[in-house]
Amino acid sequence: MAGRKIASTEPGAAEGDSHVSVTIGRYLEAIFYIEAEGEIVRASRLADWLGVSQPTASATLQRMMREDLIEVSHAKAVTLTKSGRREAASIVRRHRIAERWLTDYVGLDWAQADEEASRLEHALSDGVADRLLELIGRPTTCPHGNPIPGVDAPRFPERALSTLPAGETAHVQRISEVAEHEAPELLRFLGEHGFRMGIPVTTVESSRAAGTVTVRVGDEPGSTVTLSFEVAAKIWLRA
Secondary structure (H helix, E strand, O other): OOOOOOOOOOOOOOOOOOOOOHHHHHHHHHHHHHHHOOOOEOHHHHHHHHOOOHHHHHHHHHHHHHOOOEEEOOOOOEEEOHHHHHHHHHHHHHHHHHHHHHHHHHOOOHHHHHHHHHHHOOOOOHHHHHHHHHHOOOOOEOOOOOEOOOOOOOOOOEEEHHHOOOOOEEEEEEEOHHHHHHOHHHHHHHHHOOOOOOOEEEEEEEEOOOOEEEEEEOOOOOOEEEEEHHHHOOEEEEO
16 A cells, blocks of 8 residues: 655755755664564565665665665665664654644644654754653653654553454554554544544454454444454554
């Protein structure tokens, strides 16, 4: 499924406090997100994520290797180096702080905030991002529950909604960043159906044959929604 449109990936000058170009920053951010979900990162995955050709992705990764931002194994798996992870975490931090400001204070919905934050992450300096974080009350996560790098917060065990048996209830902890990117309309859909961080969800029916799970969101009897297992696997609950 196509990802969100976030401007050209043609090379550009570094902005904000980043020491890398906007283009390289997007690759670092993508690797950070994909790794966080336990996936192996390869050039083909990044090409699909960023909407570029595989030769373009491979050429950019070669450049990133020369700049000591990534390592590529014999099996073609891409991992961040120490300096690459530091740069990626800085970009993700600015993105998630901007998202919280845009949702909590500007009043944008999740999808709009994610789109706008993709622009602001390259314009904000780290100092301004730090100040903004304090002004909005020092939240520990983005609007969809993913942790803001550099902000200390307890981490709790989690399980995917797709694994919650019928009749059981658990509370929403986060929505996968991969799901946000690959199906940006999903954020709006979930918001419209009452999903928010901390809300209880109860599995009403789970059908392996149909590949769907029906859940009640909150405590209202009629507040049910049916999701594919693929989507439910990207919604993480506090275990």
